[in-house]
Amino acid sequence: MDLAIVWFLLIAVLWTGYLVLEGFDFGVGMLLGIFGRRRRGAAPDATAEKNRRVIINTIGPVWDGNEVWLLTAGGATFAAFPEWYATLFSGFYIPLLIILLALIVRVVAFEWRGKIESETWRTWADRALVIGSWVPAVLWGVAFANLVRGVELDANHQYVGGFLALLNPFALLGGAVTALLFLTHGAVFLALKTDGEIRERASVLAERLAPVTLVVAGAWAVWAQLAFSVPWTWAAVAVAAVALVAVVRATRARREGWAFTGTAVTIVAAVVLIFGSMYPDVMPALDPANSLTVANASSSPYTLQIMTWVAVALTPVVLLYQGWTYWVFRKRISAEQIPEGVGLSLRKIADQAWGSKPETPAPRS
Amino acid sequence: MDALDLARWQFGITTVYHFIFVPLTIGLAPLVAIMQTIWVRTGDEKWLKLTKFFGKLLLINFAIGVATGIVQEFQFGMNWSEYSRFVGDVFGAPLAMEALAAFFVESTFLGLWIFGWDKLPKKIHLACIWAVAVATNLSAYFILAANSWMQHPVGTIFNLETGRAEMVDIGAVLTNNTLLAAFPHTITAAFLTAGTFVAGIGAWWMVRLVRRGEHDKARTYRSAVVMGMVTMLVAGVGLIWSGDWQAKLMFDQQPMKMAAAEALCETQDGAAFSILTIGDLSNSCEGVRHVIEMPGFTSFLATGDFDATIKGVDDLQREYEEQFGFTDEAGNPISYQPNLAVTYWSFRLMIGLAVFSAVLALAALWLTRKGRMTDNVWFARLGVLAIPMPFLASSFGWIFTEMGRQPWVVVPNPNPSGVDGVWLLTAQGVSEVTSVGHVAGSLVAFTALYGVLAVIWYRLMHRYAVEGIAETPDSPTPDQDADAPLSFAY
Numbered sequence: 001m002d003l004a005i006v007w008f009l010l011i012a013v014l015w016t017g018y019l020v021l022e023g024f025d026f027g028v029g030m031l032l033g034i035f036g037r038r039r040r041g042a043a044p045d046a047t048a049e050k051n052r053r054v055i056i057n058t059i060g061p062v063w064d065g066n067e068v069w070l071l072t073a074g075g076a077t078f079a080a081f082p083e084w085y086a087t088l089f090s091g092f093y094i095p096l097l098i099i100l101l102a103l104i105v106r107v108v109a110f111e112w113r114g115k116i117e118s119e120t121w122r123t124w125a126d127r128a129l130v131i132g133s134w135v136p137a138v139l140w141g142v143a144f145a146n147l148v149r150g151v152e153l154d155a156n157h158q159y160v161g162g163f164l165a166l167l168n169p170f171a172l173l174g175g176a177v178t179a180l181l182f183l184t185h186g187a188v189f190l191a192l193k194t195d196g197e198i199r200e201r202a203s204v205l206a207e208r209l210a211p212v213t214l215v216v217a218g219a220w221a222v223w224a225q226l227a228f229s230v231p232w233t234w235a236a237v238a239v240a241a242v243a244l245v246a247v248v249r250a251t252r253a254r255r256e257g258w259a260f261t262g263t264a265v266t267i268v269a270a271v272v273l274i275f276g277s278m279y280p281d282v283m284p285a286l287d288p289a290n291s292l293t294v295a296n297a298s299s300s301p302y303t304l305q306i307m308t309w310v311a312v313a314l315t316p317v318v319l320l321y322q323g324w325t326y327w328v329f330r331k332r333i334s335a336e337q338i339p340e341g342v343g344l345s346l347r348k349i350a351d352q353a354w355g356s357k358p359e360t361p362a363p364r365s
Numbered sequence: 366m367d368a369l370d371l372a373r374w375q376f377g378i379t380t381v382y383h384f385i386f387v388p389l390t391i392g393l394a395p396l397v398a399i400m401q402t403i404w405v406r407t408g409d410e411k412w413l414k415l416t417k418f419f420g421k422l423l424l425i426n427f428a429i430g431v432a433t434g435i436v437q438e439f440q441f442g443m444n445w446s447e448y449s450r451f452v453g454d455v456f457g458a459p460l461a462m463e464a465l466a467a468f469f470v471e472s473t474f475l476g477l478w479i480f481g482w483d484k485l486p487k488k489i490h491l492a493c494i495w496a497v498a499v500a501t502n503l504s505a506y507f508i509l510a511a512n513s514w515m516q517h518p519v520g521t522i523f524n525l526e527t528g529r530a531e532m533v534d535i536g537a538v539l540t541n542n543t544l545l546a547a548f549p550h551t552i553t554a555a556f557l558t559a560g561t562f563v564a565g566i567g568a569w570w571m572v573r574l575v576r577r578g579e580h581d582k583a584r585t586y587r588s589a590v591v592m593g594m595v596t597m598l599v600a601g602v603g604l605i606w607s608g609d610w611q612a613k614l615m616f617d618q619q620p621m622k623m624a625a626a627e628a629l630c631e632t633q634d635g636a637a638f639s640i641l642t643i644g645d646l647s648n649s650c651e652g653v654r655h656v657i658e659m660p661g662f663t664s665f666l667a668t669g670d671f672d673a674t675i676k677g678v679d680d681l682q683r684e685y686e687e688q689f690g691f692t693d694e695a696g697n698p699i700s701y702q703p704n705l706a707v708t709y710w711s712f713r714l715m716i717g718l719a720v721f722s723a724v725l726a727l728a729a730l731w732l733t734r735k736g737r738m739t740d741n742v743w744f745a746r747l748g749v750l751a752i753p754m755p756f757l758a759s760s761f762g763w764i765f766t767e768m769g770r771q772p773w774v775v776v777p778n779p780n781p782s783g784v785d786g787v788w789l790l791t792a793q794g795v796s797e798v799t800s801v802g803h804v805a806g807s808l809v810a811f812t813a814l815y816g817v818l819a820v821i822w823y824r825l826m827h828r829y830a831v832e833g834i835a836e837t838p839d840s841p842t843p844d845q846d847a848d849a850p851l852s853f854a855y
Contacts, residue, residue: 053855060855061476064431068468074438075461082453082529089442090796096439097807101814104432108818111428114855115421115825158798299454300524300531307458314465322473329480331850339853344832346824 003304004294007080008282010311012275014076018069019140019178020267024260025059025066027186029106029133030179032056032126035201044119050335051198052126056113057338058193061329063110065322067103079307083157083297084282091151091159095143095166099136106132117343137182138175142166145174145220148228148277153285157292170223177220180213181270184247185263192256195334206259207251214244217266221273229277236276240269369795371804372444375811377767379436381760382815386430386822388759391505391552392559393423395498396596398491405491411585414834419563419589424479425825429818431472436811438464444804448774448794455521455532456511459539463507470500482852505555506548513544515775516766517618523786530775530787543618546610553603554762556596558755561722564593564729566830568748575740585834587738590729590748597726604719609666616667616675619776621685621701622769624678625708627663628653636675638662642709650679653705678702689777693792703771711765718761721754 036052059066078085089096109128113121149170152161187209190202221237247262278284283292298304366374397420404412438460441449449456474496481490514521520537521530532538567589574583616623624630628642630650637658661671676684685701693699725747732739770776777788 053853056855057480057851057853060853061480061851062473064472064476065469067435068464068472071435071438071468072461072464074442075457075464077457078441078449078453079457079461082450082457085442085453085457086446086449086796089439090444090446090798093443093799093803093807096443097810100436100439101810103435104814104818107432107435108428108821110855111424112821112825115425115829156797160798299457300527303454303458303532306532306535307461310462310465314469318465318469318473322469325473325477328477328485329851333850337849337853344828346828 002294003301003308004080004298006308007076007298007304008275008279008294010308011073011076011080012271013315014069014073015275016268016271018066018073019271020264021066021069022063023137023182023267024185024189024263025063026133026137027182027184028055028059028190029129029186030137030183031186031190031202031205033130033134034205035198036126038123038126047335049122050338052122053114053338054194054196054198054333054335055190056110056129057333058190060110062322062325064107065325067107076307076311080299080304081282081292081294081297082299084292087153087157087159087283087292087297091161092143092146092166094163095139099139102132102135104132114341115343116346117341118346121343121346134179138179141175141178142171144178144274145171145224147283148174148224148274150228150284150286150291153283153287153290153292155290157283157290157297170220170227173216173220173223177213177217177270180209180216181263181266184209184213185260185267188247188251188256188259188263191254192260193332195332197335199332199334203251203254203256206247210244210248210251210259214241214248217244217270221270224273224277229273230279233273233276236269236272240266240273243269366801366805368799368801368804369792371801371808372795372799373791375444375804375808376440377764378808378815379433379440379811380767381763382819383430383433383437384759384763385756385819386426386433387505388551388555388558388756389426389562390423390430391501391555392557392596392600393419393426393562394494394501395556396559396563396592397423398494398498399592401491401494405487411588414585415589418834421829422562422826425822425829427475429822432818433815443807444796444799445774445794446796446798448789451529451789451794452515452775453529455514455518455530455538458532458535459507459510459514463504467500467504467507470496471504474500479854480851482854484849484852502552505551506544509547509551510539510541510544513541513547514538516547516770517541517543517614518775518778518784518787521784521787523784543611543614546607546614549603550607550611550762553600553607554755554759556600557604557719557722558759560593560596560600561725561751561755562593564590564597564725565748565752567593568725568729569745570833571738572740572742572745575738576742580738582834583738587733591733594726594729594733597722598730601719601723601726612666613668618778619770620676620779621678621681622703622708623663623667624676624681625703625705625769626712626765627675628655628705628709629663629675629677630679631677632674632680633677634664634674635661635672636663636667638666639709640713650677650705678705689788693790699772699790701772703769708765708769711761711768715758715762715765718754718758721751725751 032052032055036048036055038048074085077088105128109125109132113125113129146166149168151159152165154160184206187202187206191199191206194202218241221240225234225237243262243265247259247266250259250262279294281291281293282297285291397416400412400416400419403409404416474493477485478490478493478497481493485493518530519541520532520534522533524531567586571583571586571590574580574586627636627639629636630653637655637660639655640657640659643654643656664673664675665671667673667675682701686699689699689701691698728744728747732741732744772790772792773788774791774794775787775789778784
């Protein structure tokens with residue numbers, strides 16, 4: 001098989017890994033804003049805070065590893081399809097910029113939130129987590145929907161459509177699809193990983209979200225099929241539909257493992273639909289003559305060959321140790337287990353830096 | 366300002382900012398791993414306390430390094446898409462390898478380390494921090510492979526048909542001599558940074574506690590001082606050795622950078638190393654006046670021979686003009702010389718600021734000799750003063766390396782060990798479709814956000830450093846904790 005095609009598939013695999021894994025941790029971040037909302041003017045509530053920490057700790061050990069799938073997809077696109085990397089990221093400049101800003105505040109909020117014991121501090125960290133999860137969840141959908149739809153490229157493969165052209169109805173619906181899908185995926189994950197109040201609330205919400213997601217995602221997929229895609233990706237649509245129906249049923253029956261499998265399969269099917277409809281282009285242009293294709297955007301055969309060896313050798317190892325992490329932290333989390341916070345107060349009560357010199361000189365043993 | 370200038374400012378700001386945090390992570394992760402190793406092997410609680418104390422500082426720092434690193438992976442495509450098209454075939458490979466081989470290990474095992482305290486068996490938990498430490502250093506190797514290729518392209522041909530640089534030998538790219546020198550230099554600089562950090566904080570606390578008469582507690586910090594001191598001494602020797610190697614390679618590969626670093630306008634035999642030079646900042650040779658010099662020393666640094674001929678900026682400009690043309694596509698004359706003042710001063714600041722660490726290391730060597738501790742307030746002050754210096758020195762080192770190769774983004778090879786025909790002017794690399802507004806907007810957004818984060822980072826680091834070692838364990842007692850699904854770090 002042509003190595004450029006192999007790399008097109010590998011990049012689809014990397015995006016699948018990213019969207020399935022970070023999909024649920026975006027969802028969990030989004031749900032923090034719903035389950036962990038603070039009432040204006042209400043006094044800080046210790047139980048509510050423990051529930052927030054339950055939510056965040058479910059993804060604590062894994063969100064960073066999940067995010068690396070994005071960096072790898074970016075790096076692999078650069079290495080295997082430099083033209084795609086160049087046109088996509090210079091063309092989708094503003095959405096990408098907003099995604100990057102959101103991811104930055106999200107990363108530091110995770111790690112810094114518990115470091116200071118203050119309600120104001122945590123309120124800000126939670127805002128960063130919620131916004132940092134919603135924004136990419138919506139914008140990745142907008143970006144991929146545009147790739148399915150086709151964008152305005154000139155003869156030099158430069159994107160010349162401008163920012164507003166990216167906000168077409170099909171793309172905005174795509175943003176709604178990813179947001180809903182990740183929200184459901186995250187709710188199902190929370191139900192699977194927690195016990196007590198959060199599990200109950202997540203289960204109820206997942207049950208309500210699942211049919212909505214089925215309808216909206218279904219509408220988008222049918223639109224994509226009728227207007228932009230190729231016949232064989234109907235198979236992906238069918239798989240996604242079956243999976244989402246299974247999610248609807250599983251969430252009603254509180255079968256959390258099955259529900260999570262269902263949302264994961266839906267995301268996989270969505271990536272198949274997206275990449276399948278693009279192929280043989282990597283970035284379809286409105287004027288097909290200007291499209292960036294697997295053939296004209298790829299690196300040299302030598303580079304692809306080297307990168308194939310590296311990917312074949314390392315990707316299974318990555319899956320192995322990331323899988324192990326999920327195994328190590330497989331148990332459910334509940335509010336009763338959450339210990340007191342160990343953060344410091346932001347201001348230290350100042351004490352004399354040097355004190356007075358003690359009577360006895362320092363021992364020189 | 367046009368989009369090119371703004372894109373350069375953005376790259377400079379985001380990259381220098383990112384690299385404030387990176388050296389500390391690269392150096393501190395192995396030091397924390399060593400602390401934990403000593404604890405696991407000896408069972409001495411002192412080392413557990415140090416592991417947790419410096420581990421927290423490492424995590425605060427790690428987060429912002431990761432956050433600002435995401436931008437780096439995408440910025441080439443956003444602002445430098447023409448560069449990306451030209452070099453992607455070779456430049457993208459180490460970036461993808463870095464993500465696959467290093468970032469995954471780093472992020473996954475850091476999660477295991479943070480949340481696995483008291484959960485994982487001791488030795489496996491220890492192996493996790495070692496995996497993080499090795500991966501951060503491996504990550505540096507790959508990204509330096511990419512950067513060294515820009516400084517000295519190897520293993521590549523220029524393909525006339527596709528109009529781009531194409532890789533023909535990955536082995537050559539990964540064993541580029543520029544890389545083999547830059548890697549130890551960067552790593553030892555990182556260890557100097559972390560060593561100074563550990564010794565500086567340790568010194569401040571040790572003196573404080575000795576003066577309070579709490580000698581037992583002070584001993585714990587004395588261990589940090591000694592560990593930091595040894596790190597600084599070893600790293601310092603490595604820095605000088607690798608820096609010397611780099612200077613000789615630079616003379617071969619980038620004579621213009623060498624000349625600019627010395628503000629050497631005319632070609633000279635037995636060129637002097639200038640300690641102080643006054644210029645009028647107009648970036649021309651006319652205003653340059655050398656005030657203090659060490660005769661023959663530049664020739665010696667470049668070649669090992671005090672009498673060697675070093676080409677000056679003006680002669681090199683003429684050579685480049687003949688080889689690469691007098692004017693760009695728009696008909697404007699091309700200056701092949703980097704900004705002289707920036708290159709000259711960043712080189713000197715890099716070396717000069719590292720001296721603080723040397724002084725701290727020597728003071729520590731003397732004051733902690735044979736198990737001694739000290740109550741000397743000046744030692745504590747020196748420790749605190751020295752902490753930021755290697756951070757700054759690292760920044761200036763990179764500013765020198767990157768500004769010194771301008772106007773090139775991929776530097777042409779004047780010597781036989783490199784390849785022919787692969788070069789690119791920075792001006793040719795900038796994205797064609799991004800408008801001034803886009804770049805200006807993102808520049809403002811990044812700078813503002815980074816400014817806020819820097820303040821928070823500093824306050825957190827400062828707060829945790831002055832809090833000192835926690836005397837009470839920060840997780841519940843082990844027996845109560847045995848069934849917990851993880852160590853609740855968030």
